[in-house]
Amino acid sequence: MDHISEELQLTKGVRIVNAALKSKFYGEKYSGMTPPETIEQWESLPVLTRAEIFERSFPQSTDMLTQPVEDAIIISTGGSSGIARYTTYTHGEWDAFVECQAAAMKILGITREDRVANLFIAGHFWPSFLGLHDCIKKLGAVHLPISANIPIEEVVKLCQKFEPTVMVSLPTLFVFMADMARRDRFTFNRLRMINYAGEHLSSAAEAHVASALGVSRIKAGAYTSADAGIMGYQCEHSGPGVYHVPTAFQLVELINFEENRRARAGEPGEVVVTNLSRVSTPIIRYRVGDAASWTGATCSCGDRNPLLKLAGRAGQDFKLGGGFISLDVFENCIAAHPESLSLNFQLEIEDLAHQFQVVLRIEAPAQVAPPVLEALEKELFEAVPELRISSEKGYLRSFAIEIVELGQLPRSPITGKVAKLVDRRVM
Ligand SMILES: [Zn+2]
The missing domain is CATH 3.40.50.12780 (ANL, N-terminal domain)
Incomplete structure (x- = not known):
């Protein structure tokens, strides 16, 4: 550069x-x-x-x-x-902006030999899809403008047909695709690299994406x-x-x-x-x-x-019962159940008079056996003492884990991100 x-x-x-x-x-x-x-x-x-x-x-x-x-x-x-x-x-x-981005992608190892699947959402003035289009052009690579505007099943089909060597998108989409790959047992033959942007990718999520999609080179934008x-x-x-x-x-x-x-x-x-x-x-x-x-x-x-x-740009911290909790703690507990649970989840906290309630919604590829949920709840109360203490002191009205199907947590229609934390106490 x-x-x-x-x-x-x-x-x-x-x-x-x-x-x-x-x-x-x-x-x-x-x-x-x-x-x-x-x-x-x-x-x-x-x-x-x-x-x-x-x-x-x-x-x-x-x-x-x-x-x-x-x-x-x-x-x-x-x-x-x-x-x-x-x-x-x-x-x-x-x-000029794209020129600099393209130079950065070249340093990550994307070359003329690559076929790059552009899996950002286009439209709504959102610049990612268009910016990547211009970057790929500058790199001289082959552009597969599949987008994430279409159903994920269609994205998977097109990726299998056109065999990208590189995929670029958000962590939310890669986690979703990895969940599906594990459930439906598909792979991408020529995929060698994943380049993500727009969100934090935890090490647990990175390991999941790497193993389920069979790609070892996962690079942050x-x-x-x-x-x-x-x-x-x-x-x-x-x-x-x-x-x-x-x-x-x-x-x-x-x-x-x-x-x-x-x-x-x-x-x-x-x-x-x-x-x-x-x-x-x-x-x-x-x-x-x-x-x-x-x-x-x-x-x-x-x-x-x-x-x-x-x-400190990585995780998200929030306040609970007098302490600061990292969302990564929740993610790590969920990651202990990789066979049953996705890492696309949403934690919602809400005030109710002088109490608060917590709902943890997690995507899952199939029905989750009750013992898994009981174990997860126990692990969370151990990993987050504020939950246990708030519960003992009567501040925590309720704590619930809800399982939803893959892809069913609300996504931003503009970016495709799942909001991992919905804190209704401060909104
Ligand atoms: Zn260097």
């Missing part, structure tokens, strides 16, 4: 700032400031918050735009958070933000959560906000990103909300782009 110096990044960043001043939003935000000339001055530019972007979503607002919307694509950036938000890319900016694009990519030497930063595409800073300075190597900081190619809707010093640290190491792959280690 291309590498550029910090000086060149600054030059490109300043070009974006100058363009941004044409927009109403940045014109006001930076009013009275002179464009930065040094890194120190750059670091004194106020950060862009998520709320500022949310409040200026296209088409309700054009305050962040520096030019008329033409020769452009509109994409959705917030499908699963409940409220759809949209943003604009010129076709040229979209192309790049570290991206819908608003800023790709911020990190993995190479053959990257450990979990470690990414090279594409310096030619993105200026990534790690800021220690408590002390209002750059984080030193090895020290945690918050990711602040500036997209160096996006002029029409500039994203300048955007505080993404992720914590990370620079490893300071030189990667043995030879790539000079610096290495960033992400902290």
